[in-house]
Every structure is written in structure tokens, then in C-alpha cells.
Amino acid sequence: MSLHPFAIELLQFALLLGLAPAFAGWVKALKCGLQGRNSPGILQPYRDIRRLFGKDIVLAENASWIFRFTPYLIFGVTTVAAGIIPLVSTDLPFSATADVIALVMLFGIVRFFTALAGMDIGTAFGGMGSSREMMISSLAEPAMLMAVFTVSLASNSSSLTHMVSVMGHSEFVIRPSLAFALAAYIMIALAETGRIPVDNPATHLELTMIHEAMLLEYSGRHLALIEWAGMMKLMLFFALGIASFTPWGIAVNGDFASLILAFGWLLLKLTAGAVLMVLIETGLAKMRIFRLPEYLGSAFLLATLGMIAFFILE
Amino acid sequence: MTHTIATQLNSLLAALILLTAFALLAQRKILGIVHIFAWQGFFLALSTAVIGFASGEHHLYISSLMTLGMKVILLPYILYKLVHKLKIHRDIEAVVNIPTTMLMGIVLVVFSYHLTSPIRELSTLMTRSTLAVALATVMLGLLTMVTRRHAVTQILGFLAMENGLFFAATSATYGMPMVVELGVALDLLIAAFIFGIFFFQINTTFESLDVEQMAKLKETD
Numbered sequence: 001m002s003l004h005p006f007a008i009e010l011l012q013f014a015l016l017l018g019l020a021p022a023f024a025g026w027v028k029a030l031k032c033g034l035q036g037r038n039s040p041g042i043l044q045p046y047r048d049i050r051r052l053f054g055k056d057i058v059l060a061e062n063a064s065w066i067f068r069f070t071p072y073l074i075f076g077v078t079t080v081a082a083g084i085i086p087l088v089s090t091d092l093p094f095s096a097t098a099d100v101i102a103l104v105m106l107f108g109i110v111r112f113f114t115a116l117a118g119m120d121i122g123t124a125f126g127g128m129g130s131s132r133e134m135m136i137s138s139l140a141e142p143a144m145l146m147a148v149f150t151v152s153l154a155s156n157s158s159s160l161t162h163m164v165s166v167m168g169h170s171e172f173v174i175r176p177s178l179a180f181a182l183a184a185y186i187m188i189a190l191a192e193t194g195r196i197p198v199d200n201p202a203t204h205l206e207l208t209m210i211h212e213a214m215l216l217e218y219s220g221r222h223l224a225l226i227e228w229a230g231m232m233k234l235m236l237f238f239a240l241g242i243a244s245f246t247p248w249g250i251a252v253n254g255d256f257a258s259l260i261l262a263f264g265w266l267l268l269k270l271t272a273g274a275v276l277m278v279l280i281e282t283g284l285a286k287m288r289i290f291r292l293p294e295y296l297g298s299a300f301l302l303a304t305l306g307m308i309a310f311f312i313l314e
Numbered sequence: 315m316t317h318t319i320a321t322q323l324n325s326l327l328a329a330l331i332l333l334t335a336f337a338l339l340a341q342r343k344i345l346g347i348v349h350i351f352a353w354q355g356f357f358l359a360l361s362t363a364v365i366g367f368a369s370g371e372h373h374l375y376i377s378s379l380m381t382l383g384m385k386v387i388l389l390p391y392i393l394y395k396l397v398h399k400l401k402i403h404r405d406i407e408a409v410v411n412i413p414t415t416m417l418m419g420i421v422l423v424v425f426s427y428h429l430t431s432p433i434r435e436l437s438t439l440m441t442r443s444t445l446a447v448a449l450a451t452v453m454l455g456l457l458t459m460v461t462r463r464h465a466v467t468q469i470l471g472f473l474a475m476e477n478g479l480f481f482a483a484t485s486a487t488y489g490m491p492m493v494v495e496l497g498v499a500l501d502l503l504i505a506a507f508i509f510g511i512f513f514f515q516i517n518t519t520f521e522s523l524d525v526e527q528m529a530k531l532k533e534t535d
Contacts, residue, residue, distance in 0.1 A: 174322040176329030297413035301336060304420050309332070312427050312446045313325040 003254030005093045009083050011259075012092070016082035016232055016239075021045035023238075023270060024231040030278040045231060052224035060121045060217060070117040071222040071229075074110050078229040078236070081106050085239050088262040089251040090161040090168075099158040100148050103240070104141065107192070107233070111137050114226075118214030125206065129213025132289065136191055136198065136210065139296035144188045146303035150181035151244045153310050160243060168247035176313055180306030182245045186280075187299035189237045191292075194230075196281040198292060208286065235270070242269045320368035321440050327361035328444040331481060332423070335454040338474055339419055340412050344405045344466055348393050351470050355385030358477055362484055365441055371488045377495050381480070384499055389473065392506050397466065400517055407464045415461050419454055426450040433486070441485040448485050451478030465516055465523040469509050476502065 003011070025042030032039035059068070083094035084103055098106070115133055118126035152158045154175065155166035191198040194211040203209050215226055243250070249265035251258040287295060334354035341347045359381040366374025397403045409415075426449035434442050455478055458471030476498075483490045490498075513523065520527040 174319075174326050176326045179326075180329065180333075294412055297416060298340065301416045301420065305329075305332065305336070305423075308420070308423055308427070309325075309329045313328060313443050 002256065003259065005091050005254065008089050008091055008254050008259075009094055012082050012087050012089075013079060015087055015263075016235060017079065017228075020231040020235045021049060021228065023235045023274065026271070027234070027274045027278060030274060031282065034278060034282045045227075049224050049228055052227065053221050055220045057220035057222055062122065063217075064120055066113070067117050067120040067217075068222075070113045071218065071225040073113050074229045075225040077106050077110050078232045081236050082232070084160055085236060086161050086164050086243050086247075086250060087239050087266055088259055089254065090165045091251075091253050092161050095159060095161040100152065100160050100163070101145070101158060103160070104145055104148070108137075108141065110229070110233070114211075114214050117218075121217045123217065125209075125213045125216050129210055129216075132210045133214060136292060136296070139293060140188050140191045140299070143184055143296060143300035143303050144192065146300060146307060147181045147184040147188060148244065150177050150303065150306040150310055153307065154178060154314075160240075164243050164247040164250060165252060167244070168250055175310075177306045177310035178245060180302050180309055182241075184299045184303035184306065185241055185245070187295065187302070189241060190277070190280065191296060191299070193234045193237050195277065197284045197287050197295065200286050210289075238270055238273050239266075242266070242273065317368055317440065320364055324361055324364050324368070324441060324444060327357050327364065328447040328481075328485075330357045331361070331451060331477070332447050332454075335451045335474060335478070336416065336419055338458050338470065339415055339454060339461070342406050342409055344397055344407065344464070345394070345403050347467055347470050348390050348397065351393075351473060352386050352390040354474060354477055355381060355390075358481055359386060361444075361481070362489070365484055365488065368440060369488050373492050374484065374489050376492065377480075377484075377489055380495065380499050384502060385473070385477065389502070389506055392510065393466065393470070396510055396513055400513060400523070402466070402523060405464075407462065407467060409462065415457065419457060422453040422457060423450040426453055437486070439485075439488065441488070445482060445485040448478050448482035451475075451481060454478075463524050463526050465513060465525055468525065473502075 022042050022045070025040075025045045028044070029039035029042050081103060083092065084098050086092060086095070111133065115130035118130040118133075120126070149158075151163055151167070154177065155163040157163055157166065190196070194201050199210040200208060201211070204212060206213075211230075215223065218226055246269060249262055251262040331354055334350050334357065337350045338347060338354070341350055359378045362374050362378035362381060366372060366378060423446075427446040430446045430449055433445060437445075452475050455471045455473075455475030458474060459468045462468055462471065480498075489495070516525075516528075517523055520530070
């Protein structure tokens with residue numbers, strides 16, 4: 001008994017949409033635990049999303065179509081990414097349509113429209129947030145591409161499913177290039193998902209917020225969609241890291257037993273990954289924004305060193 | 315089987331040595347630089363021991379122990395004491411434009427890869443691929459000396475260059491003859507004493523270890 005490839009795609013969409021809030025809740029709960037606070041439980045994000053969907057939208061008078069269109073676009077594009085990144089199985093028919101470069105571009109589209117929407121209303125905060133976000137992303141994106149290219153080099157392909165099946169089934173070798181790429185990827189993922197050394201997801205303090213500043217004008221179901229997409233993006237970055245660097249245990253076809261096993265592995269890796277991220281976040285303080293080019297520059301350096309190490313040493 | 319594992323382990327250590335060479339370029343804190351230098355020596359000692367084990371050249375164990383003693387324990391200890399004596403252990407060097415320096419470093423790595431590629435074709439040793447890393451470490455040490463203005467950092471750049479040369483010797487020919495290595499180790503020790511004395515002299519004359527101050531020595535008319 002096995003699932004049709006398209007059924008696997010649907011399963012992946014359902015997994016991402018359903019699990020992302022719980023994952024975000026788990027991260028929050030871990031953080032509360034480490035800081036000695038009571039956590040609201042890992043189901044709180046679901047309750048937040050439901051509450052926001054029940055509320056009315058308050059729209060500024062001069063809001064254009066971009067402002068109204070952006071939440072749906074963000075949500076849609078982020079969901080599409082779930083069809084490309086192998087979460088539980090590598091037997092994904094959609095992955096032929098987009099490789100890892102297209103995936104980075106999908107995240108780029110999301111960011112572009114978020115920044116436009118931030119500037120659309122014309123408030124000072126929105127524009128400030130947009131300009132900061134663009135500064136960070138212009139530095140983070142090349143580093144991200146470099147890190148993923150290193151994995152592509154090691155597996156001779158830029159298609160994610162192919163990369164995963166090659167990496168997951170080759171025999172174990174010590175690869176310094178992948179260690180560098182992983183370190184760079186972790187730094188970039190923290191920047192792209194707006195976590196602590198770069199941005200603080202919990203703050204609404206005017207001077208320090210970056211991502212939140214762009215979303216300040218959103219309310220009701222628009223905000224619900226954007227928050228949900230943000231949670232999905234966090235989980236997708238974890239899933240991409242898992243798929244590129246530790247793909248062991250993923251299913252190669254739609255066989256039920258292996259799918260359930262792969263799901264168990266995914267949960268285990270996500271749980272462990274969240275612990276790692278929370279430890280990093282709790283151990284570091286938020287950086288001054290003018291130190292960020294240096295931080296992202298070192299991520300780029302690490303990723304490039306990974307690529308060079310691949311050519312020199314392997 | 316042990317041979318392939320040793321080669322892989324050696325590659326990993328080479329990568330770590332390269333990483334520490336870049337860290338020397340980027341670190342601003344004086345004590346931090348001393349620590350990074352000690353780590354570089356540690357990886358170097360480990361790599362020498364691994365090559366010694368895999369190639370059966372047992373005199374490499376002695377060089378590995380010597381590296382461990384000199385570059386991981388003795389030299390960092392002397393520098394540590396010096397930095398505390400000179401009361402500069404809290405100093406943070408004002409370095410401008412670290413990202414540009416890093417990019418230059420990457421160019422140097424690619425250049426040394428290109429430079430050593432003919433040797434790579436000719437050599438049959440298991441360490442032939444790490445020669446590029448060794449040359450790059452020498453060049454990065456030089457870049458550290460050129461871009462920094464603090465006397466202690468310049469000395470550390472110089473010592474990192476020596477690390478690179480040592481690594482190049484082990485990668486290219488499984489190490490220099492024992493006599494040469496002993497001589498170099500002795501030289502380094504003497505150099506450590508001499509630069510210690512120089513630090514004190516510079517510090518008392520200029521009340522700073524910034525070598526830009528030495529421009530004052532120029533006669534102007």
C-alpha cells in the first residue's frame with residue numbers, strides 16, 4: 001500500500017499548514033522555560049490565529065491594492081514552498097518545477113512584497129522597517145545561495161529532492177565543506193527568519209524592530225495570514241536545513257510505513273533543531289544594526305570557504 | 315580504510331586551520347587573537363600527528379609534540395603574560411572594514427589554490443590537497459600583518475605565517491628534517507623573547523603599541 005505522489009504533495013501541504021503553529025509554539029515554550037517564565041503552551045499560536053481571523057480589518061484610507069493583496073500573496077507563496085522542500089518524502093512531482101535557486105527567489109518575492117506593503121501606507125515605521133529589511137536581505141541572500149550551492153556541489157544537482165536522495169544515501173565521509181556551509185546556513189537562517197542576533201520577534205519597541213515594523217498596520221485576517229506565513233517560513237527554514245544537511249531517514253516513495261517513520265524523524269529533528277536555536281537565541285544579545293553587515297559578511301565568508309574547501313580538499 | 319579516514323581527518327583539520335587564519339583577520343580583541351592563535355597551533359599539532367600516523371614517518375610525532383609545547387602552550391602563555399603586564403588585555407583594536415579584508419582573504423585563498431595546482435598534479439602524497447591551505451595560511455598571516463597596526467597583532471600575524479610554513483612542509487614532503495625543525499623552534503623561542511623586549515621598549519617610548527606612532531620618528535624639515 002503506498003500513496004500516489006500527488007497525495008504526498010497534499011500531505012506535505014497539510015503537514016506544513018498544520019504543524020507550523022505548533023512548532024512556533026514549541027519554540028516559544030522552550031524559550032519561556034529557559035528564561036524561567038510560564039509558557040502559554042504550544043497551542044497558543046493556533047488560538048492567536050483563530051482570534052485574529054475573527055476580528056475585523058482596519059484599513060488605512062490611502063491603502064492601495066498592494067497592501068490588501070500582500071497577505072494573500074505571502075501566504076500563497078510560502079505554502080508553495082512546501083511542495084518543493086522534501087519534508088517526509090523525496091517523491092515530489094512539484095519539485096521538478098523549481099530548484100533551490102527558485103526557492104530562494106520565492107522567499108525573495110515574499111520579502112519584496114512585504115517591504116512594498118510596509119511603505120504603502122506611508123507611515124514612518126513601515127518605511128524604516130522596509131529599508132532595514134532590504135539592507136539585511138541584500139546581504140543575506142548571496143550568503144544563503146552560496147551555502148546551498150555548496151550542498152549542490154556535493155550532490156551534483158540543484159534540485160532539492162535529488163540533493164536529498166544523494167546526500168541521504170551516500171556513505172559517511174567527513175566533509176569540511178558541509179560543516180562550513182551548515183554554520184553559514186544557521187547564521188543566515190537566524191537572519192532571514194528574524195531571530196535574535198539580528199531581529200527580535202517579540203519586540204514592538206520602535207527603535208529595534210525590523211520585521212514587525214513593516215506589519216504594524218495590519219489587522220484582522222490579514223495579520224492572521226501573515227503571522228501564519230511567518231510561522232511556516234520558520235519551519236521551512238528548519239526543513240530546508242534538515243533536508244540539506246541531515247537528510248537521513250527520509251522516505252523515497254509513498255510507502256506508508258516509511259512515511260510514518262520519516263514523519264517521526266522529522267518531528268525528532270525539528271524538536272532538536274528548535275532546542276539548538278533557542279540556546280543560540282538565549283545565549284546572544286541582539287546586535288546593533290550597524291554590526292549586521294559584519295555578521296552577514298562572516299556568514300558569506302563561511303559559505304564561500306565551504307565552497308573553496310570543496311574544491312581544494314575534496 | 316584507516317588511510318582514507320586519516321586523509322579526511324587531515325582535510326577537516328586543514329579546513330579548521332584555514333578558519334582560524336580568517337578568525338585572526340577578523341578578531342578585534344587582543345586576548346581573543348592570542349586564543350585563536352593557540353587554537354591554530356593545536357589544530358596544526360593534531361594534523362601533524364595524524365599525518366605522522368598515516369604515513370609512518372614517526373619523527374612527525376616529535377614535531378607534533380614540539381608544536382604543541384611551543385605554539386599552544388609556551389608562546390600563547392608568554393603573550394598572555396606580556397599583554398597583562400602591558401595592561402592592554404582589555405584593548406579592542408580599531409580595525410576598519412573587516413568585510414573587505416575578508417574578501418581579500420578569499421581572493422588570496424583562490425590564488426594559492428591556483429598557484430599550488432601544478433604541485434597537486436605531480437605529488438603522490440596523501441597530503442597534496444592541503445598544500446593550498448598551507449600557502450593560503452601564510453598569505454593570510456601576511457595580510458593580518460599588513461592590515462593591523464597593533465604591534466602584538468602584527469607579531470601574531472607573523473607567527474601565523476610560521477604556522478603556515480610548517481604546515482606547508484608537512485603537506486609537501488611529510489615534514490622538514492629534524493635538525494631544521496629544532497632550529498626553527500629555537501629561533502621562534504628567541505624571537506618571542508626579542509619581541510617581548512621590543513614591546514616594552516615601544517610601550518615606554520610611545521606609551522602605546524600602535525605602530526602608526528612610529529611615524530613620529532621620521533625627521534621632518
